[in-house]
Amino acid sequence: MSRPPLPPFTAETAAQKARMAEDAWNSRDPARVALAYTPDSQWRNRAEFPRGRAEIQAFLTRKWMAEQDYRLIKEVWAFHGNRIAVRFAYEWRNAAGQWFRSYGNENWEFDAEGLMAFRYASINDLPIVEADRKFHWPLGRRPDDHPGLRALGL
Numbered sequence: 631m632s633r634p635p636l637p638p639f640t641a642e643t644a645a646q647k648a649r650m651a652e653d654a655w656n657s658r659d660p661a662r663v664a665l666a667y668t669p670d671s672q673w674r675n676r677a678e679f680p681r682g683r684a685e686i687q688a689f690l691t692r693k694w695m696a697e698q699d700y701r702l703i704k705e706v707w708a709f710h711g712n713r714i715a716v717r718f719a720y721e722w723r724n725a726a727g728q729w730f731r732s733y734g735n736e737n738w739e740f741d742a743e744g745l746m747a748f749r750y751a752s753i754n755d756l757p758i759v760e761a762d763r764k765f766h767w768p769l770g771r772r773p774d775d776h777p778g779l780r781a782l783g784l
Contacts (some may be wrong), residue, residue, distance in 0.1 A: 652729060656769075
């Protein structure tokens, strides 16, 4: 299974890959998201270390049950060959109604077919009040005309 754009990445194809990942994660569809990873993909996400698509899908299912009204923006930080580094922010609320903005960085490594083989994520959560939210689009894909992280001052 091939998942273009394929490495080696250019500025344009790295940005495409990041936007495709953002769009998939904003779908909050664990099965769809898991297909972007190799069958034996290895992750580090906070203190969890999912391995393979089944564990990734289970992880994402738990994540989006806990992180309600999830909206994410990703931005390429750097790229080289088959690797892309992104920074991101996402907003969500917990079951008690407390809003958060989570900030982080991800390092991605892709196989020759454009599937992500390794994903290392470092994430910090900041409690915010609802009035401080910046991501207000309807759930799902971020509209093309919505500002990115830099434009939002994040």
